[in-house]
Amino acid sequence: MSLIRLEKIEMVYGSGETRVDALRQLDLEVERGEFIAIMGKSGCGKSTLLNILGAVTKPTGGSYLFDELSVNQLTAGSAAAFRNRKIGFVVQHFALIKDLTVKENIGLPLVYQGCRKKEIAKRVSEVLALLELEDKANCYPAQLSGGQCQRTAIARAVVTNPEIILADEPTGALDEENGKNIMRIFSELNQKGTTILVVTHDKEIAEKCNRTVVLKDGRIVAS
Numbered sequence: 001m002s003l004i005r006l007e008k009i010e011m012v013y014g015s016g017e018t019r020v021d022a023l024r025q026l027d028l029e030v031e032r033g034e035f036i037a038i039m040g041k042s043g044c045g046k047s048t049l050l051n052i053l054g055a056v057t058k059p060t061g062g063s064y065l066f067d068e069l070s071v072n073q074l075t076a077g078s079a080a081a082f083r084n085r086k087i088g089f090v091v092q093h094f095a096l097i098k099d100l101t102v103k104e105n106i107g108l109p110l111v112y113q114g115c116r117k118k119e120i121a122k123r124v125s126e127v128l129a130l131l132e133l134e135d136k137a138n139c140y141p142a143q144l145s146g147g148q149c150q151r152t153a154i155a156r157a158v159v160t161n162p163e164i165i166l167a168d169e170p171t172g173a174l175d176e177e178n179g180k181n182i183m184r185i186f187s188e189l190n191q192k193g194t195t196i197l198v199v200t201h202d203k204e205i206a207e208k209c210n211r212t213v214v215l216k217d218g219r220i221v222a223s
């Protein structure tokens, strides 16, 4: 049984003249432990696909099973809980909370899970070390470089030890060395069993993955 099974997924934004068919009859299966690159031109539907996988957006058609759970049928509240428990999401524009420090941003998913303060502090300090952010722990996002924001967003996505990581161009704002570091961290997590899907425009990054899915005009053209 696949971890993820998408069948005939459709995503239509707007209607009439402004209608956009962002995903068309898209089928995708992901096995546990896969490390997948998602590629394709700007506007082909990569972020839309990730948002559906992360239960951020409900598709306008088709079915989405995650470990036999029908994700499309979840209420907004259960979708949020599903996301918090199962998924580490690195969104395209980081979405850090500006009034919280790096440390607090990273710990937030654990606060939502109701973890104890001591446990949160321990886990947060582990991922701060993993992402080399210890010296920025008490800074606010406005005091960070683009790459540091990106690493904070990645730390926040991995802090819960999610079953699956969805990362939308996680190395986009990073220099080559930092980009390689992120991919090394993802590879290590993948070797420990985390399933990872990463959107990238970078062929070298895609080569580090086990499979590449290519989208064109809302359809998968290679996988």
Ligand SMILES: Nc1ncnc2c1ncn2[C@@H]1O[C@H](COP(=O)(O)OP(=O)(O)OP(=O)(O)O)[C@@H](O)[C@H]1O
Residues within 6 Å of the ligand: 013, 014, 020, 021, 022, 040, 041, 042, 043, 044, 045, 046, 047, 048, 049, 092
């Ligand atoms: N909220 C929205 N409302 C209307 N149209 C949208 C919305 N979000 C995305 N779209 C449209 O859906 C299509 C797919 O967008 P998407 O963001 O998934 O592309 P992408 O492959 O992630 O592109 P990029 O590489 O530039 O990030 C685009 O034509 C986009 O304009």
Ligand SMILES: [Mg+2]
Residues within 6 Å of the ligand: 046, 047, 048, 092, 168
């Ligand atoms: Mg995108």
